[in-house]
Amino acid sequence: MICGERVTLRALEERDVELLRGWRNHPELFGLHFGVLPLSQTEQRRWYDSYSGQSATKVFIIDNEEAEPVGYTLLKDLDHKNRQAEIGIHLDPHAQGQGYGKDAFLTLIRFCFQELNLHRVYLQVFDFNERAAALYRKLGFVEEGRLRECFFTQNAYHDVIQMSLLENEFKR
Secondary structure, eight states, rough: OOOOOOEEEEEGGGGGGGHHHHHHHHHTGGGGGGSOOOOOOOHHHHHHHHHTOOOOOEEEEEEESSEEEEEEEEEEEEETTEEEEEEEEEEGGGGGTTHHHHHHHHHHIIIIIIISSSSEEEEEEEETTHHHHHHHHHTTOOOEEEEEEEEETTTTEEEEEEEEEGGGGGGO
């Protein structure tokens, strides 16, 4: 377990599979995923089975102070040679706006730089997800580029913004 101020990041367990499927299929989160949704139980199980055996991808459940799951973070394409990885976060809509996302992301970033000895973490965010982009900028992420109109969701094409944070830019 990785402890933050208000949250704990714990390993994804088989018991969390349906919980994740519920979040990934939630109408408010539906347009924030790169994959094709909705997911069936079989597809979610297949996703879990493929990720659980990989060392380059880790999924952590975010538990709040009461040990209740409120979302998950993702560490993927872990590259030890170049000391970098992609990170991501998804919160239950009922848990948004309470500081859990910021604490979970800070905890994950601290883990990446201090424990995994990474040099760079990066992420992608949709141009319409201004709330998330503002949080990432507040945490020190810098926009590196933009994939123009590369993703179709919510009946329109959207840009995907690539952002990164280097270890020496991270404000502990």
